[in-house]
Amino acid sequence: MGLITSTFVDILFKTLYAISVILLAFVGLSQVISVVIYLIVGRKAWSQPEPLPLRVWPRVTVQLPIYNEKFLACRVLDAVTKFDYPREKFEIQVLDDSTDNVTSRLLIKLIKKYRDKDLDVIYLHREGRKGYKAGNLAFGMEHAKGEFLAIFDADFIPPSNWLKKTVPYFKNEKIGFVQTRWGHINFKHNLITRLAGTILDAHFIVEQNARYLSGLFNTFNGSAGIWRKQTIKSVGGWQWDTMTEDVDMTFRSQIAGWKAVYLPKVVSPAELPQQMNDFKIQQYRWCRGTAQVSLKLMGKALPAKLPASVKFMAMLHLLSFLTFPLMIVLFMLVLPVAGSNPEFLKLFWWGAIVSIGPLLLFCLGKSENNPRFIDRLVILPVLLLTGVGISLVCGLSVVSGSLQKGGTFIRTTRMDPRIGREYDNHKKRTLNLFIVGEIAVAVYLLLTIFLLWGTVGRLLLPWLGSSALGFLFVAALSIIENTQEAAQSRKEKLEKKKDEALEDGKEPNRKRMIARNQGIVGEPDEIIEPEE
Numbered sequence: 001m002g003l004i005t006s007t008f009v010d011i012l013f014k015t016l017y018a019i020s021v022i023l024l025a026f027v028g029l030s031q032v033i034s035v036v037i038y039l040i041v042g043r044k045a046w047s048q049p050e051p052l053p054l055r056v057w058p059r060v061t062v063q064l065p066i067y068n069e070k071f072l073a074c075r076v077l078d079a080v081t082k083f084d085y086p087r088e089k090f091e092i093q094v095l096d097d098s099t100d101n102v103t104s105r106l107l108i109k110l111i112k113k114y115r116d117k118d119l120d121v122i123y124l125h126r127e128g129r130k131g132y133k134a135g136n137l138a139f140g141m142e143h144a145k146g147e148f149l150a151i152f153d154a155d156f157i158p159p160s161n162w163l164k165k166t167v168p169y170f171k172n173e174k175i176g177f178v179q180t181r182w183g184h185i186n187f188k189h190n191l192i193t194r195l196a197g198t199i200l201d202a203h204f205i206v207e208q209n210a211r212y213l214s215g216l217f218n219t220f221n222g223s224a225g226i227w228r229k230q231t232i233k234s235v236g237g238w239q240w241d242t243m244t245e246d247v248d249m250t251f252r253s254q255i256a257g258w259k260a261v262y263l264p265k266v267v268s269p270a271e272l273p274q275q276m277n278d279f280k281i282q283q284y285r286w287c288r289g290t291a292q293v294s295l296k297l298m299g300k301a302l303p304a305k306l307p308a309s310v311k312f313m314a315m316l317h318l319l320s321f322l323t324f325p326l327m328i329v330l331f332m333l334v335l336p337v338a339g340s341n342p343e344f345l346k347l348f349w350w351g352a353i354v355s356i357g358p359l360l361l362f363c364l365g366k367s368e369n370n371p372r373f374i375d376r377l378v379i380l381p382v383l384l385l386t387g388v389g390i391s392l393v394c395g396l397s398v399v400s401g402s403l404q405k406g407g408t409f410i411r412t413t414r415m416d417p418r419i420g421r422e423y424d425n426h427k428k429r430t431l432n433l434f435i436v437g438e439i440a441v442a443v444y445l446l447l448t449i450f451l452l453w454g455t456v457g458r459l460l461l462p463w464l465g466s467s468a469l470g471f472l473f474v475a476a477l478s479i480i481e482n483t484q485e486a487a488q489s490r491k492e493k494l495e496k497k498k499d500e501a502l503e504d505g506k507e508p509n510r511k512r513m514i515a516r517n518q519g520i521v522g523e524p525d526e527i528i529e530p531e532e
Contacts, residue, residue: 031357061146176258244289291401389474
């Protein structure tokens with residue numbers, strides 16, 4: 001009986017290993033195909049003719065979904081008020097879900113100033129955050145005057161000609177949305193911003209252009225895009241049964257037959273996450289949401305009346321999240337598989353093809369932030385280490401997303417120096433668990449090399465050794481950030497005690513006096529509250 005059980009387990013492990021390698025290579029095809037397409041037709045992306053300005057401009061609503069964004073919210077509001085669009089033809093909706101009081105007061109004061117200048121700025125506040133960003137957008141759409149809806153997150157600074165560059169494309173009545181490229185305000189701030197910016201450049205420069213120029217499904221990225229209101233209504237409106245309402249709407253609209261436009265030359269600068277912990281939170285949300293969208297829409301995409309090539313690439317796009325859990329499965333299975341039959345692993349060296357796609361994407365992602373090939377080449381090793389190191393976070397998010405719809409929307413914290421950190425206790429516990437898991441996986445991989453050194457350990461050293469280094473690298477950055485955060489927190493507590501002591505003593509608390517003198521009072525004339 002023991003022999004039978006041992007044989008069964010051995011066969012099971014080998015089967016799972018083989019399936020994982022094959023699926024990884026299959027999913028990796030999406031990036032390889034995007035690279036090939038971009039190499040063939042990529043030049044056309046920068047020479048596309050622009051439509052002529054419209055004689056009569058349609059009404060547009062600019063939506064700003066806000067949640068505890070403080071100074072960033074004021075910045076994006078100031079930027080969109082400078083749009084050179086006919087004033088009588090566009091309104092601005094400040095969709096404020098904030099609960100920190102500070103953001104709301106700042107916005108209310110600024111909105112009053114713009115309303116005094118005859119700008120159509122509406123302040124919308126909900127009681128409760130049902131549906132998070134998707135619910136906020138849906139609530140705003142109920143009150144929107146425009147037939148087109150432009151969406152900007154708080155960390156964006158769109159150029160003044162953004163609307164005039166995008167709206168003319170809707171002359172084609174089949175166009176459902178237009179997506180523009182994200183720029184980076186803080187690309188050179190530190191290593192994390194360079195990593196995040198290079199990854200986004202690969203997506204916006206290579207993948208998005210390749211998809212658009214070849215007639216494949218394009219992606220609405222959640223911000224710096226504009227929608228035809230009728231498109232959103234026709235496919236059931238914004239929904240919050242996934243954590244990536246943008247990907248959900250992207251696929252629902254194009255499955256229904258609507259087309260998309262991508263404009264790489266229209267750039268909206270935005271802030272990149274500046275800490276590894278913020279980057280982890282962002283990737284966790286994106287991977288979990290994509291897994292949820294895949295389960296929700298895969299069955300609708302396959303039978304849709306679309307060209308076979310479009311459906312095939314859409315399927316690869318939806319399955320791209322599988323890369324991370326499959327990587328973890330492979331790492332866990334190397335030891336038991338090689339322990340029973342070392343030669344079995346040699347059958348699957350060709351599975352390394354999965355790494356070619358990301359390598360080429362990053363090398364081709366030339367942008368104004370990172371124009372030199374040598375700079376992209378230098379950061380490539382760190383990108384690969386991070387890609388492996390983040391796989392545990394992303395893999396767990398995929399499992400979580402596959403088991404549960406929706407979820408709490410965890411916003412990526414921005415690092416404006418006036419804002420400070422906003423991690424709650426739940427976030428901190430989750431991030432600390434990730435660190436423990438990353439270190440545990442790294443130790444397991446090093447142990448695997450050691451135990452298999454007499455057979456295939458030497459051959460596995462480059463792969464498993466670099467992977468272990470990736471997990472340790474990501475964990476180390478998080479530990480350093482946590483240590484710095486703890487030191488900063490202690491410093492702030494000491495300063496607070498000193499302020500309180502000053503208040504109780506003879507000297508007035510200067511900081512608090514300044515805060516009182518800069519207090520914000522008052523509300524705009526029109527505040528719409530949601531109906532019960």
